[in-house]
Amino acid sequence: MVFDAPGKDENTIKQAKIIVMTCTHAALRRNKLVKLGFKYDNMVMEEAAQILETSTPPNSKSSTVIMARPKNTQILRSSKALTSRIQTQSSVQPVRAQSVATRPQARSTLFSSNQNGSVPLTSDQRASTSSPFNLNASTLSSINQNGSVPSSPNQNQVKSKPVDNIQTVFDAGDCDIVPTELTIAEIETINQTKKVICILDVSGALTHASSPRIPIVKVIEARIPNGCLVANQGQELGGWTRSTNVDYPGIPSRYFTIGDLAKYGGDSATWTIQSVFENPNYPDWVFTKYLGWDALTAWEETKNDVFKKSPHVEKWIAMKKCFLAAIMTLEPKNLVETGVKRERFLGDGLLTNKEHVFWIYQEMSYLHSFVNRANGLPSIWYMNVKNLNEPPKFHYSVVNVIEKRLLDEYQKQEEGLQQVKKLKRSTGTRTACENPETCVRDSIFEYYNRKDRDDEELPDADKIEESTRKNMQPDAFGRLDFKGFDADDQRMVVECSDACGCSINCPRRQLQRGQKFGVVVYYEDDCRRFGLRALEPIEKGQFIIEYTGQILEVEPEEIGVIEDRDTSYDAEFAIMDRRKVVTAINIGNAARFMAHACTPSATFIETHSRQLVSDPLIPRISVYALKDINVGEEITIKYFRQDQMLKKKEGTKCRCRAKCKNWLPIYPYESDDDME
Ligand SMILES: C[S@@+](CC[C@H](N)C(=O)[O-])C[C@H]1O[C@@H](n2cnc3c(N)ncnc32)[C@H](O)[C@@H]1O
Numbered sequence: 001m002v003f004d005a006p007g008k009d010e011n012t013i014k015q016a017k018i019i020v021m022t023c024t025h026a027a028l029r030r031n032k033l034v035k036l037g038f039k040y041d042n043m044v045m046e047e048a049a050q051i052l053e054t055s056t057p058p059n060s061k062s063s064t065v066i067m068a069r070p071k072n073t074q075i076l077r078s079s080k081a082l083t084s085r086i087q088t089q090s091s092v093q094p095v096r097a098q099s100v101a102t103r104p105q106a107r108s109t110l111f112s113s114n115q116n117g118s119v120p121l122t123s124d125q126r127a128s129t130s131s132p133f134n135l136n137a138s139t140l141s142s143i144n145q146n147g148s149v150p151s152s153p154n155q156n157q158v159k160s161k162p163v164d165n166i167q168t169v170f171d172a173g174d175c176d177i178v179p180t181e182l183t184i185a186e187i188e189t190i191n192q193t194k195k196v197i198c199i200l201d202v203s204g205a206l207t208h209a210s211s212p213r214i215p216i217v218k219v220i221e222a223r224i225p226n227g228c229l230v231a232n233q234g235q236e237l238g239g240w241t242r243s244t245n246v247d248y249p250g251i252p253s254r255y256f257t258i259g260d261l262a263k264y265g266g267d268s269a270t271w272t273i274q275s276v277f278e279n280p281n282y283p284d285w286v287f288t289k290y291l292g293w294d295a296l297t298a299w300e301e302t303k304n305d306v307f308k309k310s311p312h313v314e315k316w317i318a319m320k321k322c323f324l325a326a327i328m329t330l331e332p333k334n335l336v337e338t339g340v341k342r343e344r345f346l347g348d349g350l351l352t353n354k355e356h357v358f359w360i361y362q363e364m365s366y367l368h369s370f371v372n373r374a375n376g377l378p379s380i381w382y383m384n385v386k387n388l389n390e391p392p393k394f395h396y397s398v399v400n401v402i403e404k405r406l407l408d409e410y411q412k413q414e415e416g417l418q419q420v421k422k423l424k425r426s427t428g429t430r431t432a433c434e435n436p437e438t439c440v441r442d443s444i445f446e447y448y449n450r451k452d453r454d455d456e457e458l459p460d461a462d463k464i465e466e467s468t469r470k471n472m473q474p475d476a477f478g479r480l481d482f483k484g485f486d487a488d489d490q491r492m493v494v495e496c497s498d499a500c501g502c503s504i505n506c507p508r509r510q511l512q513r514g515q516k517f518g519v520v521v522y523y524e525d526d527c528r529r530f531g532l533r534a535l536e537p538i539e540k541g542q543f544i545i546e547y548t549g550q551i552l553e554v555e556p557e558e559i560g561v562i563e564d565r566d567t568s569y570d571a572e573f574a575i576m577d578r579r580k581v582v583t584a585i586n587i588g589n590a591a592r593f594m595a596h597a598c599t600p601s602a603t604f605i606e607t608h609s610r611q612l613v614s615d616p617l618i619p620r621i622s623v624y625a626l627k628d629i630n631v632g633e634e635i636t637i638k639y640f641r642q643d644q645m646l647k648k649k650e651g652t653k654c655r656c657r658a659k660c661k662n663w664l665p666i667y668p669y670e671s672d673d674d675m676e
Pocket residue numbers: 392527528529530531568569592593594595596597652653654655656666
């Protein structure tokens with residue numbers, strides 16, 4: 001509707017899908033509209049950046065304001081002037097908008113109205129004009145009244161990606177669902193296609209994977225998952241490329257913009273919400289940033305509309321709020337207050353600055369969590385409430401990657417293990433297996449721990465006292481008992497497989513089910529940089545996450561502390577294999593961020609785990625909680641044995657707590673193939 005159209009004004013028409021006006025007009029007419037009980041769905045306001053705030057009817061269900069903002073103009077969301085203005089206006093009975101169309105449809109309807117070439121402008125044009133939306137009556141009349149929009153982005157225009165990268169092997173389609181508690185049927189569906197390990201075949205000689213559970217990659221490279229359709233389309237066709245030279249593996253560098261809406265907007269009701277931010281002034285409203293679209297297209301919508309479309313978003317908001325509230329109590333307020341507000345409410349001109357590093361954190365949070373969801377795993381978020389340093393750069397993978405040659409070696413070793421099948425369950429051994437009568441798991445520990453094995457397989461230097469080896473048994477809830485814990489003891493957990501005849505929900509199958517709790521990769525300080533914090537409460541003894549990375553063969557003298565390789569990302573094996581490590585320096589999951597603490601909250605446990613006996617058997621590393629870890633608390637481990645810690649001031653000063661006197665054998669190291 002256009003108020004100044006001949007013969008029509010707000011006295012004769014009392015509702016409209018879209019109102020268009022200048023900010024001056026808005027100031028003059030608003031009270032009149034309110035008195036009339038005028039109902040509207042969208043407002044397009046020219047030069048909106050000149051006003052301090054656009055006020056929307058507080059109890060309106062679906063009305064919104066489209067603010068046409070020239071680039072680099074900041075909307076001040078919480079100024080005193082704004083507050084007093086809203087208070088003055090709210091004394092008048094507010095407008096209750098009629099629910100004519102859902103917000104996203106209204107948006108794409110508006111921007112896809114480019115029938116005559118006058119709308120929309122490209123983002124560059126928008127930046128160079130003070131009147132970015134050249135809307136007029138003829139333009140508006142071309143808007144499709146029933147809210148239908150041009151066809152979705154031409155999917156054929158997007159080249160299909162070769163399936164030889166780390167992330168595309170975890171595709172779950174264009175899913176938008178966060179599994180909270182999975183049903184057995186859902187777990188079973190995921191398990192059928194679940195990847196258990198990735199073979200790295202640099203030569204490219206392997207053409208076919210022996211099982212869909214064991215994908216082959218030629219190079220360690222994370223790319224945008226195919227299932228994130230719009231992110232891939234944005235990468236291919238989007239009108240804006242981030243100017244930073246930094247490439248984040250698996251994260252798009254190119255995005256759709258407002259200028260692309262007419263061509264690629266499609267049915268925005270089906271767009272995928274990437275992140276949501278609360279509105280501090282209107283608790284019923286949120287800002288939504290969409291996947292594959294730049295931050296300037298972030299949109300204000302009612303919570304009702306958003307939750308109806310994407311119910312999981314409600315949980316995201318609640319979890320973020322809870323995590324940030326915990327951070328405010330755990331950290332010095334002055335260090336985190338601004339950043340916490342930014343995480344919840346945006347602000348600081350973020351909506352007008354798509355280059356802002358903040359948006360890269362949002363991309364990583366969504367895309368890595370997407371990979372997790374495809375595997376039935378909870379979220380991983382990236383947050384920095386302390387400064388605006390760049391987020392970490394690495395290739396994300398929820399499974400280990402191993403060279404073909406090393407996997408073959410394990411398969412040979414497994415022939416020796418075949419004799420385990422002949423072993424019976426040790427009498428009197430406690431097992432939490434659902435099927436105690438048929439569970440043979442403890443025989444496996446006995447095989448690895450047999451007396452003659454050290455003589456056969458381990459160099460003298462690696463022989464250890466049998467008595468320090470512990471076969472850790474979970475209780476009926478899958479928790480380990482850490483009574484009398486000594487970080488230097490060697491521990492092993494043997495999990496059940498299909499050979500035991502138990503279900504995937506058996507308490508002795510923790511690691512193979514994958515990351516159990518949502519976690520946040522959180523900027524700790526300038527020395528430790530990123531660490532890991534709990535997004536959900538974790539109980540003492542519970543499995544938290546697997547430590548994934550690349551399985552590397554190392555010489556015995558390379559294990560632990562060496563000065564020409566950053567071994568702080570290595571997790572070692574002590575019982576199953578003393579010659580390999582899992583290193584997460586280049587590729588891994590959230591566990592790679594755990595910082596060292598001299599009194600840690602979690603520990604590594606070497607784990608014999610495979611879901612099916614037909615899966616390859618490689619030693620794996622579990623992370624278990626040594627104590628209850630509340631939301632917002634740090635998940636730390638002890639990187640080094642006591643005898644490896646330094647006696648003098650060299651290496652790296654330990655910053656696990658303010659007064660720690662220890663020095664860690666971590667030496668400054670620059671990798672040749674540093675991803676920078
Ligand atoms: C496995 S990485 C952990 C992730 C890393 N902080 C990051 O941002 O990628 C280990 C590195 O974290 C830092 N770090 C972890 N714990 C530390 C501690 N207690 N004191 C000092 N630095 C620590 C050291 O720089 C170490 O080399």
